[in-house]
Amino acid sequence: MKFNHIAILGPGLLGGSLALALRERAPQCRVSLWARREAAVEEARAAGVCSLASTDLAQVVEGADMVVLCVPIGAMPGLAQQMAPLLGPDVIVTDVGSVKTPVVEALAPLLKRFVGSHPMAGSEQTGLAAARSDLFEGTVSLVTPHPAADPAALEAVAALWRLVGCSLRTLSPQEHDAAIGLVSHLPHLIAAALVDVVCAQNPGAMDFCGNGLRDTTRIASGPPEMWTEIVATNHAVLGNQLQAFIARLQEVARDLAGGDDSKLKAFLTNAKIQRDRHIKPRI
Amino acid sequence: MKFNHIAILGPGLLGGSLALALRERAPQCRVSLWARREAAVEEARAAGVCSLASTDLAQVVEGADMVVLCVPIGAMPGLAQQMAPLLGPDVIVTDVGSVKTPVVEALAPLLKRFVGSHPMAGSEQTGLAAARSDLFEGTVSLVTPHPAADPAALEAVAALWRLVGCSLRTLSPQEHDAAIGLVSHLPHLIAAALVDVVCAQNPGAMDFCGNGLRDTTRIASGPPEMWTEIVATNHAVLGNQLQAFIARLQEVARDLAGGDDSKLKAFLTNAKIQRDRHIKPRI
Numbered sequence: 001m002k003f004n005h006i007a008i009l010g011p012g013l014l015g016g017s018l019a020l021a022l023r024e025r026a027p028q029c030r031v032s033l034w035a036r037r038e039a040a041v042e043e044a045r046a047a048g049v050c051s052l053a054s055t056d057l058a059q060v061v062e063g064a065d066m067v068v069l070c071v072p073i074g075a076m077p078g079l080a081q082q083m084a085p086l087l088g089p090d091v092i093v094t095d096v097g098s099v100k101t102p103v104v105e106a107l108a109p110l111l112k113r114f115v116g117s118h119p120m121a122g123s124e125q126t127g128l129a130a131a132r133s134d135l136f137e138g139t140v141s142l143v144t145p146h147p148a149a150d151p152a153a154l155e156a157v158a159a160l161w162r163l164v165g166c167s168l169r170t171l172s173p174q175e176h177d178a179a180i181g182l183v184s185h186l187p188h189l190i191a192a193a194l195v196d197v198v199c200a201q202n203p204g205a206m207d208f209c210g211n212g213l214r215d216t217t218r219i220a221s222g223p224p225e226m227w228t229e230i231v232a233t234n235h236a237v238l239g240n241q242l243q244a245f246i247a248r249l250q251e252v253a254r255d256l257a258g259g260d261d262s263k264l265k266a267f268l269t270n271a272k273i274q275r276d277r278h279i280k281p282r283i
Numbered sequence: 284m285k286f287n288h289i290a291i292l293g294p295g296l297l298g299g300s301l302a303l304a305l306r307e308r309a310p311q312c313r314v315s316l317w318a319r320r321e322a323a324v325e326e327a328r329a330a331g332v333c334s335l336a337s338t339d340l341a342q343v344v345e346g347a348d349m350v351v352l353c354v355p356i357g358a359m360p361g362l363a364q365q366m367a368p369l370l371g372p373d374v375i376v377t378d379v380g381s382v383k384t385p386v387v388e389a390l391a392p393l394l395k396r397f398v399g400s401h402p403m404a405g406s407e408q409t410g411l412a413a414a415r416s417d418l419f420e421g422t423v424s425l426v427t428p429h430p431a432a433d434p435a436a437l438e439a440v441a442a443l444w445r446l447v448g449c450s451l452r453t454l455s456p457q458e459h460d461a462a463i464g465l466v467s468h469l470p471h472l473i474a475a476a477l478v479d480v481v482c483a484q485n486p487g488a489m490d491f492c493g494n495g496l497r498d499t500t501r502i503a504s505g506p507p508e509m510w511t512e513i514v515a516t517n518h519a520v521l522g523n524q525l526q527a528f529i530a531r532l533q534e535v536a537r538d539l540a541g542g543d544d545s546k547l548k549a550f551l552t553n554a555k556i557q558r559d560r561h562i563k564p565r566i
């Protein structure tokens with residue numbers, strides 16, 4: 001599939017990195033960029049990441065064969081509503097939101113050829129300044145079609161992510177939110193709570209931490225507004241997962257108090273085996 | 284302070300890295316290495332990390348002005364007992380154990396010039412094969428003297444860690460175990476429990492995790508026997524810290540269920556601020 005013009009809405013880490021990756025991997029493709037704020041438009045122009053940057057939505061999406069929403073999930077329904085009358089019937093729309101059920105439910109009725117997606121790329125850094133053309137390379141992008149989604153649109157969205165270096169997995173929006181709750185949203189809450197407890201008990205201790213606490217809590221340095229929106233949006237799934245995690249920790253606390261080292265050893269051995277089996281080294 | 288001969292007991296990641304660091308930074312210093320198993324002695328000889336490698340403790344410590352215990356904490360009291368009659372009155376002894384109160388209590392009465400220490404270096408990897416001459420560079424080493432410790436011995440132990448690139452902090456063994464429980468042992472239990480819960484609920488989800496879960500759980504790939512010993516030895520401190528963490532998560536679960544996003548936002552904002560303030564980027 002050949003893209004002629006892709007419009008990216010939102011000039012943050014993901015939108016900016018997508019623009020840079022397309023410039024490198026599809027130099028013939030026109031990339032236009034929409035930002036809410038004029039200052040962000042200026043920054044994008046100065047960085048030279050796209051053919052056109054503007055706060056004018058109509059101008060940015062005009063002539064695009066694909067639109068990629070890279071704005072916070074709370075801003076997506078409003079933007080989709082504004083955009084719907086501006087798009088021709090063939091224009092494919094996708095998004096990069098971290099929670100999919102409510103996004104797909106809100107956007108699918110508004111946009112004929114919408115297929116949600118979620119590239120599992122990013123970092124605790126934010127903004128265009130942190131964007132990198134290789135951000136998506138070697139990562140997995142999850143594509144989460146509505147049951148009634150157009151198969152050709154699904155294929156085009158998959159082609160976009162393959163183009164920038166992702167491998168693909170297709171999940172329902174509900175499967176996505178359950179799985180990503182576990183591997184992304186729950187770890188975020190845990191990392192933040194760990195920072196909180198360490199600081200409450202002994203902030204000075206953080207000054208001599210090794211790489212362990214540094215890595216365990218890295219994601220807690222991510223943008224709080226974005227993460228509040230994510231965890232609040234996925235709160236039902238996440239609430240149950242958090243309870244399961246608390247129950248498991250209570251079991252660990254009992255084994256620790258009980259003085260039966262064989263249970264602790266079985267717990268730590270199993271965790272090591274599972275992690276070594278399932279998680280590939282850092283990209 | 285100039286070292287003429289340092290004996291390292293235990294050829295693992297820390298012992299091996301210390302030997303390599305000394306070869307680089309103090310080439311005039313003789314380094315001898317003790318290992319429990321003949322196979323480990325052969326490996327150390329083949330790697331050329333020391334002047335002498337042997338399973339014979341008397342041979343290894345003979346003539347040393349400093350002995351560094353780099354064995355699992357459970358093996359330290361036995362080794363100290365074996366070693367005590369072999370050492371002259373001036374020989375300084377330190378260790379690299381991750382829990383200090385019981386180690387210092389057991390070793391200080393046996394070894395006249397013992398000062399415990401804990402370099403905050405390491406990784407989830409183990410063994411001589413993972414050893415690196417720069418493992419200690421830029422890290423903090425905690426020195427944990429017994430109240431009756433010899434000040435000259437304390438200074439010599441500090442000099443050793445400075446020599447291999449550490450900055451120094453002095454703490455009592457009890458202060459150490461409380462602080463390191465928070466920044467190292469508690470994160471380890473949390474990382475292992477997170478792997479456990481994700482695998483119990485949806486092992487397939489781990490296949491498409493991003494760097495978030497990868498980093499959050501990295502330390503769970505550490506050696507289970509060593510970590511069982513550490514958490515079991517520090518169980519009293521750690522039990523309280525685990526309860527504080529569980530209580531904080533229960534509060535988060537209530538805020539999540541309550542639908543008051545401002546509390547979630549305050550929680551995530553505070554965690555980001557604290558982490559950015561206290562934790563320096565990865566070395």
